[in-house]
Amino acid sequence: DTAVSQTPKYLVTQMGNDKSIKCEQNLGHDTMYWYKQDSKKFLKIMFSYNNKELIINETVPNRFSPKSPDKAHLNLHINSLELGDSAVYFCASSQEGGQGDSGANVLTFGAGSRLTVL
Amino acid sequence: QKEVEQDPGPLSVPEGAIVSLNCTYSNSAFQYFMWYRQYSRKGPELLMYTYSSGNKEDGRFTAQVDKSSKYISLFIRDSQPSDSATYLCAMRRASNTGKLIFGQGTTLQVKP
Numbered sequence: 105d106t107a108v109s110q111t112p113k114y115l116v117t118q119m120g121n122d123k124s125i126k127c128e129q130n131l132g133h134d135t136m137y138w139y140k141q142d143s144k145k146f147l148k149i150m151f152s153y154n155n156k157e158l159i160i161n162e163t164v165p166n167r168f169s170p171k172s173p174d175k176a177h178l179n180l181h182i183n184s185l186e187l188g189d190s191a192v193y194f195c196a197s198s199q200e201g202g203q204g205d206s207g208a209n210v211l212t213f214g215a216g217s218r219l220t221v222l
Numbered sequence: 223q224k225e226v227e228q229d230p231g232p233l234s235v236p237e238g239a240i241v242s243l244n245c246t247y248s249n250s251a252f253q254y255f256m257w258y259r260q261y262s263r264k265g266p267e268l269l270m271y272t273y274s275s276g277n278k279e280d281g282r283f284t285a286q287v288d289k290s291s292k293y294i295s296l297f298i299r300d301s302q303p304s305d306s307a308t309y310l311c312a313m314r315r316a317s318n319t320g321k322l323i324f325g326q327g328t329t330l331q332v333k334p
């Protein structure tokens with residue numbers, strides 16, 4: 105039973121198109137994230153939602169719009185796709201809270217959605 | 223300069239070797255330090271985390287944090303071919319829950 109599942113796994117599309125990636129977690133976590141991994145495997149946070157509220161919004165073009173209908177789901181919609189958007193997009197979830205050694209807020213990642221823009 | 227520096231490798235070792243993976247960082251506010259393992263075409267999975275300085279051991283894996291030197295390490299003893307993967311260090315401040323700053327990852331190959 106997959107803990108964090110993303111769809112689709114692979115997405116090939118033309119420049120200028122609009123596409124969405126969906127994510128669901130069944131861990132009961134209250135926080136979800138989108139991370140982007142570029143071709144050099146560098147992972148960088150894009151967005152974070154806690155109980156449907158946006159709490160982290162890094163410097164990301166406003167063509168990217170996350171939406172969290174409930175705390176178990178987080179979607180990412182991308183408008184007017186560009187070549188530079190080609191990457192692997194990872195969804196992750198965690199449970200906030202705790203202090204010190206118990207406050208690691210460990211992230212569980214999905215398998216990723218590989219986006220290729222032609 | 224990146225906040226977290228990690229040699230991308232690749233690193234190739236024979237089966238049974240001791241592997242040492244390292245990261246350096248510049249932000250003294252980091253309090254939580256993690257190591258993730260990522261197999262090809264898969265998502266990162268947490269191996270170990272450490273709060274503040276010190277060592278932590280789990281089976282064949284040992285994580286070390288030296289905050290005075292801003293240096294963290296992951297040691298793998300008796301390495302196995304199944305350890306072949308990319309190892310990503312990650313860290314964050316106490317207040318920035320979930321906002322992990324990752325190193326670039328080191329690709330490790332363990333040859334039988």
